[in-house]
Amino acid sequence: MNANYSLVKGNIGMLISMPHNGQQIPEAIADTMTTSARRVVDTDWYMDKLYDFATAMGIYTLNPTYSRYVIDLNRNPNGEALYIGENNTELCPTTAFDLSPLYLKNQQPTPEEVARRVKQYWQPYHQVLTETLALLKQQYGKVVLLDAHSILSHVPRFFDGQLPDFNFGTADGKSCDSVLLNNIRALDLSPYSCAFNGRFKGGYITRAYGKPTDNIHAIQLELSQHTYMNEPSNQYNQQKAAQVKQHLKKFVTCLADFAQR
Template sequence: MSAVVEVLQGDGPIVLGQPHGGTHVPAPIMARLNANGQGLADADWHIARLYEGLLPSTTVVRANVHRYVIDANRDPSGASLYPGKNTTTLVPLTDFDGRAIWRDGQAPSADEIAGRRAAYHAPYHAAVQAALARAKDRHGIAILFDCHSIRSTIPYLFEGVLPVFNTGTDGGRTCAQVIEAAVHGVARQSGQSHVLNGRFKGGWTTRHYGRPDTGVHAIQMEIAQRAYMHEAAPWRWDGPRAAALRPHLKTMLDTLNTLALSGALTEGKD
């Protein structure tokens, strides 16, 4: 791995955040994971490939380390995103099924978590912040489209089967209503199952950066992995399913790009 974070710079108003696509684990940390943890099951597998080339003007910010090293989409303070619900922490102690991932006595200490936060979490978010600032300086507006995926059925985290498209805006707080409506509208018309602000309402990234009154909007798209891949190790890409899904994602991004460039979202702002 050449860098903690990778940035593919575009000249448009949209930034694609990809905090969970990385699979790199430094060898000393990998050695402390148990056999279950070393399977790295909870990555957003193939997320970079899923969005690749859909809108060439986007800037893409990718975390290269696996979320078991540190989760770049968690509050750095350690506060829960979903109080009262099962979830995983800033440095997870369990996988999405509630099973331990560390060897006995090898879970990281508070001091180690602080070190990982500085080494991995902070650089990713510095890159996201810089990308959004650059887009806003250029266009007067920036839209963070936070890209995620997850297995369709995880009883530890949610009941039943997850819809294919899970749009999150923290109840409409992280972006203009027209942005939320545009993205969810494409999901509704896709013929795929969909939900707005369901189990996944937007992670820390979406909630932290989404400040519509400042011209920075954020929206999260959590995709059920059955829509583009096989949901069991070795986590293979499914070409036909992905080919059916990608046009809907492209329409979402194209629609947001047109909306941002139209000036409608900057009218009335200084």
């Protein structure tokens, strides 16, 4: 058991990573933050609940303990921007998605504090992610990594208007085999709208770990939260979630079938 994450093991060559599902903030960090920041409103809410069917399918799942406000596990540890020319949040975010400050005056993390958080929170998650993918590759010869995310359907900071429901990212086709991508495109996910490599092309995890020539295939799904929540609150909508989970299971089954083929 690790304080930074929970890893549930499976028995097929597939792993679901949920890097923005964590909600905790260590007390010493929370003391430097605004009241609104402590509500961790930009969490990818309920990822573990939405994908709870994965365990019965034999799929490994990896879930962090701490909030993306502590450190963003889906960013390059050297601080490199994810989307050149776009509005990006930092490795250790200082503003929320609505641009409100996360820290009290003069309390933003120093470069030394960012380096400490990389060591204490970022590295353990990525170490277990690296080790698990290597183990699955050795055991099964082929691995599929799904990086599971969600976001509000309207975030003017990042995109205009309403986001499509299912946003698939494969680093413009570089992080997974084209056969897998075509299999996903062939799925009937109606009535939900879909986008491929649109505003969300896959974050650091998808880009860093997806190596199709080495039979490690990574894909990110950024799911619009209006498909399963009562926006703009973080309230789970059981009826909406039940409907979208049927389509999520269809998508995950597609990935699992490819992993075992």
